[in-house]
Amino acid sequence: MDRIVILGAAESGVGAAILAKQKGFDVFVSDMGAIKDKYKTQLDAHGIAWEEGQHTEEKILNAKEIIKSPGIPREAPMVQKAMKHGIGVVSEIEFAARYTNAKMVCITGSNGKTTTTSLIYHIFKTAGYNVGLGGNIGRSLALQVAEGAHDWYVIELSSFQLEDMFQFKAHIAVLLNITPDHLDRYNYQMQGYVDAKMRILQNLTPQDYFIYWVDDPVVKPELQKYNVPAKVFAFAEHPETGAEAYVENGVIKLPESLNFNMPQAQLSLPGKHNLYNSLAAALAARAAGIPQNVVQQGLSDFPGVEHRMERVATMHGVNYINDSKATNVDACRYALEAMTTPTVLIIGGKDKGNDYEPIKQLVKEKCAALVYLGADNTKLHQNFDHLGLPVADTNSMKQCVEACANMAKEGYTVLLSPCCASFDLFKNMEDRGEQFKTLVRNL
Structure with missing residues (x-):
C-alpha cells in the first residue's frame, strides 16, 4: 500500500x-x-x-x-x-483532480478572484448546473471529489496553490490581473510571483478557453513568452486595446461566437473593477454553454461577497464598509476609487513587502483620517504621516473601531481596507472582518 x-x-x-x-x-x-x-x-x-x-x-x-x-x-x-x-x-488541487472527470473553471489574479469565482459559481447554479465551489474559497476540492461527483467545479486558485500543480489543467482558465502581492513568499522578487500566476496556463488544449484582462500591464507582455493553444478571449473596458469583450454605448458586448450583450446598468456589482469581474464571468459562463438570459440574470442578481466592499451598517450617520479581503495595495486602491464621501481608512496588518506609493494620492484626495491597525505600524507612519491627515494608532479592533467612531463625522464613510494580511492580530481576514462588523453594530 x-x-x-x-x-x-x-x-x-x-x-x-x-x-x-x-x-x-x-x-x-x-x-x-x-x-x-x-x-x-x-x-x-x-x-x-x-x-x-x-x-x-x-x-x-x-x-x-x-x-x-x-x-x-x-x-x-x-x-x-x-x-x-x-x-x-x-497540492491538494493537483491530487484531487486525478480522481474526477469534471470540467474545471479556474480563476486566479491578485485582485477580484473571490468575487469573480463566486459570481461564476452563482451563474452556474442559476443555470441548474451540477457544480461545486472550491480551491481558495469554499470547501476542499478533494473532499467534494471524495463525497460525490460534480460535472463542473469553479475553483479559485492562489499563487501558493498554483506552485504545486503540474498535471492539473483548467478547461476554462481566467487570469484577472497581476499586481505585487505575497512578495515575502517570493524573496521580494516580483517575477517569482508572476511565474506562479502564469501556471494557470499549464496543459491547456485547443478545446479549452483562456480569458484575461488585456489592459493589465504585467499580463500582456508576459503572455508573449507563452504559446497558448486554447481559445483566447480578452476583456477590457473599451475595445480599442484589442478586447473581444467590452462596453460600448453602455452595453456589454462579447465576441460574436459567444452571442451575448446586456446593459451595463443592470450589473449588480458597481465600480470599474467589478465591470472587469463581470466581463470575465460572462465570458466563462458563455464558454460553458450557459444561455444568454441565464447569464444576464446571474450578473443582475448576484448579492456580492462577504468581506469585499460589504456594507455593514450606518451608525450615527456614518457608513461602515468591511473590505477585509483587501490584503494588498491594489485591492485598497479599488476600494478608495469607489468612495464618494470623506473616508476614514483603516489600514495595516502583516506587511507583505507592500509599496504604498500607488495609493498615496488617492489617500490624500479621498481620506479625512487614517487609522493604523497592526502589531507594528512603523511602516505606515513612515509612508502616510507626511500627508498631514489626522492619524490614530491602534493595536486591536476594539481600539480601532473606537478611534473611527471618534474621528468620523456624519456623512463620512469608515472603510476597513487594510492592504495587509491579518495574521499579526487576527486568525485570518474573515476573523478581522467579523470583529469589525460586530463592534460596529454595537456602537
Whole structure:
C-alpha cells in the first residue's frame, strides 16, 4: 500500500487525507501547529493517523508522495528534506483532480478572484448546473471529489496553490490581473510571483478557453513568452486595446461566437473593477454553454461577497464598509476609487513587502483620517504621516473601531481596507472582518 503524507491539517489537508484514504492509500497527517477540533473529528472518523505540534521525520520521509498545505512554502525544512529524498510534493488541487472527470473553471489574479469565482459559481447554479465551489474559497476540492461527483467545479486558485500543480489543467482558465502581492513568499522578487500566476496556463488544449484582462500591464507582455493553444478571449473596458469583450454605448458586448450583450446598468456589482469581474464571468459562463438570459440574470442578481466592499451598517450617520479581503495595495486602491464621501481608512496588518506609493494620492484626495491597525505600524507612519491627515494608532479592533467612531463625522464613510494580511492580530481576514462588523453594530 503506497503511503501519502499530508502536511497541514486545515480544510485542504483534511480533504486530501479523506480522499487519499478512500482511494486506498496509507495516510498520515502532520501539522506543526494545533489542529482544530473539527478537523481532528473528521480525521478520527475516517481512521486517519495524525500528529500536531511537530513533524516526525520517520513518519513523513517514508511517503511516496506528500500533499502540502498552500500556506507551507517549498523552502520549509521538512519540504526540502522530502524533496532531497526524491518524494514528490503536490497540492491538494493537483491530487484531487486525478480522481474526477469534471470540467474545471479556474480563476486566479491578485485582485477580484473571490468575487469573480463566486459570481461564476452563482451563474452556474442559476443555470441548474451540477457544480461545486472550491480551491481558495469554499470547501476542499478533494473532499467534494471524495463525497460525490460534480460535472463542473469553479475553483479559485492562489499563487501558493498554483506552485504545486503540474498535471492539473483548467478547461476554462481566467487570469484577472497581476499586481505585487505575497512578495515575502517570493524573496521580494516580483517575477517569482508572476511565474506562479502564469501556471494557470499549464496543459491547456485547443478545446479549452483562456480569458484575461488585456489592459493589465504585467499580463500582456508576459503572455508573449507563452504559446497558448486554447481559445483566447480578452476583456477590457473599451475595445480599442484589442478586447473581444467590452462596453460600448453602455452595453456589454462579447465576441460574436459567444452571442451575448446586456446593459451595463443592470450589473449588480458597481465600480470599474467589478465591470472587469463581470466581463470575465460572462465570458466563462458563455464558454460553458450557459444561455444568454441565464447569464444576464446571474450578473443582475448576484448579492456580492462577504468581506469585499460589504456594507455593514450606518451608525450615527456614518457608513461602515468591511473590505477585509483587501490584503494588498491594489485591492485598497479599488476600494478608495469607489468612495464618494470623506473616508476614514483603516489600514495595516502583516506587511507583505507592500509599496504604498500607488495609493498615496488617492489617500490624500479621498481620506479625512487614517487609522493604523497592526502589531507594528512603523511602516505606515513612515509612508502616510507626511500627508498631514489626522492619524490614530491602534493595536486591536476594539481600539480601532473606537478611534473611527471618534474621528468620523456624519456623512463620512469608515472603510476597513487594510492592504495587509491579518495574521499579526487576527486568525485570518474573515476573523478581522467579523470583529469589525460586530463592534460596529454595537456602537
